[in-house]
Amino acid sequence: MSTDVRKILAEFLGTFILVFVGGLAILSSGAAGDSSLVIIAFGWGLALLAALYAVGEVSGGHFNPAVTLGALFDNRVDTTTLIFYWIAQVGGGVIAGYLLLIASSQEQVGQMATVPGGAGTMETFFIELALTALFVMVILKVTTSEEFGGSALMAISLTYVGIHFAAYPLTGASVNPARTLATAIAGAQGTDIWIYLTAPFIGAIVGWGLYKLVTTGEVGVKVDELID
Incomplete structure (x- = not known):
């Protein structure tokens, strides 16, 4: 292979x-x-940690279209890889969503779909954007700094745990379009789905920009490298 x-x-x-x-949780x-x-x-945090340990070393451990977009802007993947990763991420999520129907009803899976909770529509949009940027x-940062070493996976997973503590009651704490789309399809739930299919992508670009600004003092992207 x-x-x-x-x-x-x-x-x-x-x-x-x-x-x-994460759905079972x-x-x-x-x-x-x-x-x-x-x-x-x-x-959700330990599910991410398990996935990272299981197969993260093979692919880079994105499991999230927004993370892959950030990797594209940082020239870690090319556009062809991004497209295939996105297809794989959505496919894996959708299969998981349908398997969750074995343990629950479509209504329950639909409730897993990230929808605005205690926050309004625009508040949800900006919370998802900001938390994706942070993520x-x-x-x-942790996947390029040698100082983190073996603790990088734990740092990523604990950040995801913190995101859920901060935002799950407000927005559902998706920061992952594949996660939202998967449970929305399996659970036939489309409430305000546009938020979760747009805000994380914008947040990924913002997060990349902040990363570059902090680590190099400048923000710039070579368009020709993105489309190679």
């Missing part, structure tokens, strides 16, 4: 693990009472 095929398969499997285990949280947010936050900035 070629290296490129293995990378695409890794993104498919990693996103599947993330959405399936939401289902389990229903009987947890006041501890539900803890279960959800650590459920992408952390990923770009």
